[in-house]
Amino acid sequence: MFPTLPADGAARRTPLPVFQYDDVDSPGDVIDTLLLTDFVTGRQPWARTVRLAKVRRGVVLVPERATVTRTAVERNRAARLATGDGWTLRVVTWRGRGAEVTVTAVDEATGTAVLDEIVTAGAEPVRPGTAPIGFWHQDPRRGAQRDNRRIDTPVWSAIRPNYPAEAAAALDALMTTTPETITGRLLLMHGPPGTGKTTALRALAHEWRRWCQVDCVLDPETLFGDPAYLAEVAVGEDDDGEEGEERTRWRLLILEDCDELIRGDARERAGQALSRLLNLTDGLLGQGRRVLVAVTTNEDLSRLHPAVTRPGRCLARIEVGPLSHTEAVDWLGVPAGVPAQGATLAELYALRAGTATAGAVPVEIGGYL
Structure with missing residues (x-):
């Protein structure tokens, strides 16, 4: 049990919470739990999580002034726990350069400043289109x-x-x-x-x-x-x-x-x-x-x-069916290889690339379904 927080949000006593682990938990799960310690006790009552679709190459998402206290590298992700003046940071990165950043802090201003700094430095610029x-x-x-x-x-x-x-x-x-x-x-x-x-x-x-x-x-x-x-x-x-x-x-x-x-x-x-x-x-x-x-x-x-x-x-x-013979010829620019019954878009791309003939094109799943 934890103490009741007074109106000013500060705990009268802040005992460490007790967590249990078993052989199902991974090192990354431990980092997830450690992040919650100061949040649960009320020492850092503000928290926010942001996901980044793509992180700039070479960026670790941990400010230089932070102290990294835990690192867990697993099969398809890496997790880091870091601390700073009045805040705690957990960064999880995935193989595809996606990331999740969570900050807990003593107040919203402190946490928002750290989170904005990380996102600004780490998020890959949006590509047009x-x-x-x-x-x-x-x-x-x-x-x-x-x-x-x-x-x-x-x-x-x-x-x-x-x-x-x-x-x-x-x-x-x-x-x-x-x-x-x-x-x-x-x-x-x-x-x-x-x-x-x-x-x-x-x-x-x-x-x-x-x-x-x-x-x-x-x-x-x-x-x-x-x-x-x-x-x-x-x-x-x-x-x-x-x-x-x-x-x-x-x-x-x-x-x-x-x-x-x-x-x-x-x-x-x-x-x-x-x-x-x-x-x-x-x-x-x-x-x-x-x-x-x-x-x-x-x-x-x-x-x-x-x-x-x-x-x-x-x-x-x-x-959404194949293009007719006339439409397929217009699309390709030449009649060579276009069958009388027309052709699908995938077949026309293959004809344009010179890799196959219409009517016998193995469709790559997810390409032009």
Whole structure:
């Protein structure tokens, strides 16, 4: 038990808390615990955590005046604990140059000054043509986790020629959607692999950046199989948005390659997963949540479950197919190698590079889905 803090926030007595460890805990877990010591006792009652999508090369995120008291290097991350005058710092860095910085301090002014210094020195400058996207996954030990990364987001007008006329027209309408024109919460994009579905969604992140935060769920099967995980993602986390922009009001959850979740026999195959998806888009779970869900699939629209495609549920249902022969020739600039039935975007890129012939191109997953 710890003493009650008086009105001025200072503890009358500040005994060290007692923590227990076992063989499940790692050195990094010990650092996480040690960070909390002064916060729990009230000696440093202010705390804040910031995540950096990308850290400048060579920057350690620990001020020179700090004293490093613990370092733990593990398989895919490194953690450091450091102290300064009235503050304590924990820095966790990952293999991909992402980082999490937590500061506890005697007051907000002290902690904010240290945190701002670290972020200013360590955060890699924002590259033009990129946007922040959150990536959700379920960690067996820590529960729902969201990592924020910046990815390339093309301008729609620059990639519009990559799509057949009918799909391009439908995407035109989608790209210009605003909160005032939303008529459904579910976005379906279907078509063969290699036609540009993922690229279109990256462009959508750019076009909607002023009013919508984009998140990608890496484990959709787990999401709809675990109510606690689903509830956490439905509540979400807010990004601060781009400089000069208003705080995000809507969120778009991207679920890629979810054929089994939404096909006609989904209820038999996936149990409650389909019901939970529909509940997120227009059921009780979705009420009060400004959440849109984008699902990509290789299935034909006729094979999808009727509950998914019913009128009023979908903001858009867009088939992204191959370019026709004429469109493919226009895109490539020469007719050589283009089959009479047309070609997918992936096939045309392969033809342009001279690495394959249309109709026999092995599609690289995640390239132009």
